[in-house]
Amino acid sequence: MFLSVPERQAGISSYNSPMAKTFYRRGPDHRAGAPVTFLDVRRRFQFRTIEIGRWVTEPEKQRSASLFYDALCDLMTILGGTESLVSLRGTLALQYGIGGRPGVSAHYTPATRSFSLAKNAGPGSIAHEWFHAFDHYIGEKLFGEAHRGQFASKLWLGRDDAVRHPLNDRLQACFKAILLDEKGAEPSELFRCSVRADKAAGIQYFSLPEELCARAFEAFVQDANVKNAFLVSGTRESEDAKLGLYPVGAQRERVNRAFHRYYTSLGRALRLAEE
Numbered sequence: 001m002f003l004s005v006p007e008r009q010a011g012i013s014s015y016n017s018p019m020a021k022t023f024y025r026r027g028p029d030h031r032a033g034a035p036v037t038f039l040d041v042r043r044r045f046q047f048r049t050i051e052i053g054r055w056v057t058e059p060e061k062q063r064s065a066s067l068f069y070d071a072l073c074d075l076m077t078i079l080g081g082t083e084s085l086v087s088l089r090g091t092l093a094l095q096y097g098i099g100g101r102p103g104v105s106a107h108y109t110p111a112t113r114s115f116s117l118a119k120n121a122g123p124g125s126i127a128h129e130w131f132h133a134f135d136h137y138i139g140e141k142l143f144g145e146a147h148r149g150q151f152a153s154k155l156w157l158g159r160d161d162a163v164r165h166p167l168n169d170r171l172q173a174c175f176k177a178i179l180l181d182e183k184g185a186e187p188s189e190l191f192r193c194s195v196r197a198d199k200a201a202g203i204q205y206f207s208l209p210e211e212l213c214a215r216a217f218e219a220f221v222q223d224a225n226v227k228n229a230f231l232v233s234g235t236r237e238s239e240d241a242k243l244g245l246y247p248v249g250a251q252r253e254r255v256n257r258a259f260h261r262y263y264t265s266l267g268r269a270l271r272l273a274e275e
Contacts, residue, residue, distance in 0.1 A: 023067065023123060027226040030073035031066075038065045041094075045072060045087040048113070053097030056119055064096060064119075071126050071231040078224040080267035082274060086130075088113075088137045096122075108132035110149065124233035131217035135210055142168050153179075153209040167269065170262040177258040178216040178247070179209060188251060190216065193244030206245055219246045220259040 038061065042050045052061060076086050084090070093114035106125035108115040113136070115129040116122075132151075139152040142162050147155055156175045162168050181188050187195075194206040205211060219235040235246045247255045 023228070023230040025070060025074075025228045025230070027070070027074050027228060028077065030070055035062060036065050036069045037062070038068070038096075041065060041069050041072065044069070045083045046090045047087045047092055047094050048090055049093045051093070051095045051098050053095075053119060056097040060097075060119065067123070067230045068094075068096070068126075071228050074226045074228045074231055075127065075130065075221065078221055078226050079263040081263060082267065082270045084274065085267065085270055088133060091137065092133050108136070110136050113137075123230045126230065127218045127221040127232035128214045131214040132210060135213060138171065142171060151210040153213040157209050167262070167266055170258070170265055174216075174255070174258040174262050175209075175213065177251070177254040178213050182250070182254070190244065190247050190251060197243050197245060215240075215245060216247050216255050217259065219252055220256050223252075223256055 038050050038052060041047070056064070072086050076083065079085060086092075091113055093112065095114055095116035097119035098116065106115070106117045106122045106129050108129045113133065115126075115133050117125060117129070135151045135153050136149070139150045139155055140146075140148040142152045143150075143155050143159060144163055152171065153175055156162070156172060157179065162172060176184055177188075179188055179191055180186065190212060191207060194212055197206045198204050215235070218232050221232045222235045235241055240246065246252075
């Protein structure tokens with residue numbers, strides 16, 4: 001979407017370049033209009049590492065660094081958290097234009113705790129892959145050290161011995177809103193639609209709890225007041241959305257409320273701890 005100068009001054013911006021598409025954004029100016037590099041991204045958020053593919057040109061590096069910087073700042077704003085939340089206390093690595101997989105625009109690798117975006121097909125996937133990283137990171141916090149390296153969402157479906165803590169209670173409320181119906185007794189409509197999509201495709205992917213929860217998180221991020229199409233897109237009008245692979249209606253509202261309560265509380269706790 002191309003926007004006029006007055007709209008840009010009001011905090012709405014669009015990114016345009018002959019080498020890539022335009023990404024709609026509406027949110028605060030996090031860098032006073034100044035250019036940034038991936039070194040700035042790493043320094044601000046304290047990512048463990050940032051790797052850039054050798055086929056990414058210098059102009060692409062400059063442009064994508066600004067896109068990543070704004071997207072990650074927008075994510076931090078939406079979550080009400082801190083830089084350490086975005087990088088998961090410096091344990092998360094970022095790759096751009098490197099380590100791609102055929103037919104996959106973005107992916108999270110648990111073994112290396114890194115999320116990767118393809119150079120041309122990854123935009124819009126940051127929120128989804130970041131939640132995979134968070135879900136993986138938080139598993140041991142929810143169920144104890146014995147479950148290090150496992151997705152919290154998957155553990156939640158099969159266990160009832162979560163570590164008692166107000167934050168954990170709110171995280172479990174998120175999983176319940178996503179995976180179960182309003183009464184908490186049967187699979188949610190989102191889960192049922194995902195199972196149908198898997199059966200139609202002859203795979204088991206959409207109904208995996210970690211995938212269900214990442215897509216629900218995408219919807220929460222896209223519904224926020226801050227808008228950034230490089231961070232997230234497609235939860236309402238895409239083909240996946242038409243198949244019911246994102247929360248809709250009353251369930252979407254429940255999921256959004258649960259995520260808001262959890263991340264608001266988590267952000268407050270992190271800020272107090274970092275003061």
